[in-house]
Amino acid sequence: DQQVKQNSPSLSVQEGRISILNCDYTNSMFDYFLWYKKYPAEGPTFLISISSIKDKNEDGRFTVFLNKSAKHLSLHIVPSQPGDSAVYFCAATFNAGGTSYGKLTFGQGTILTVHP
């Protein structure tokens, strides 16, 4: 039961262009969504998040959009840089009682490659 899905295993983008990574979810209970970036042999690094009371959150080159009716979120990176090449995971969570918001459900990840 894949509650969070990233349907694109990989994405290739030219430096300076926009990267758009997509994520779909099925569980209506989710009310907090996060994007993590992961390099090989390292742990996931938090990038940006959004609460379900918002539809957009921006931090520098990174913007996350949330469409609750479609149960869809996306991460936009503008402009893309070669250093952004990594695996990107979206994750979702809700206040599951005792676990609070620490129980994240992750997508399978999208490998982003930014070419110079």
Added chain:
Amino acid sequence: NAGVMQNPRHLVRRRGQEARLRCSPMKGHSHVYWYRQLPEEGLKFMVYLQKENIIDESGMPKERFSAEFPKEGPSILRIQQVVRGDSAAYFCASSPRPLLNNSPLHFGNGTRLTVT
């Protein structure tokens, strides 16, 4: 990833041996979360612990796996009688209190377990 320390970084065990993975949370953090990433998959929640208590172990396999977070010392994830399917990256995260919906989890760099 700064602050949450995991060791060893790499662990090789033969089938049937025991694996012990350690996680030292960030200073002052009393809540620990363990996640597992199987090859080609996203991270999956395993267990959430507070000092001396298991709060949620809904993601733990029913047999051979156990976790503890004693009053003193690191959190330990223990896998008895390892099998090849246990080969994965195991990540730990910590927080000072139950997470709210504006507080992302921050992960350590993980332990990569290889079962031969």
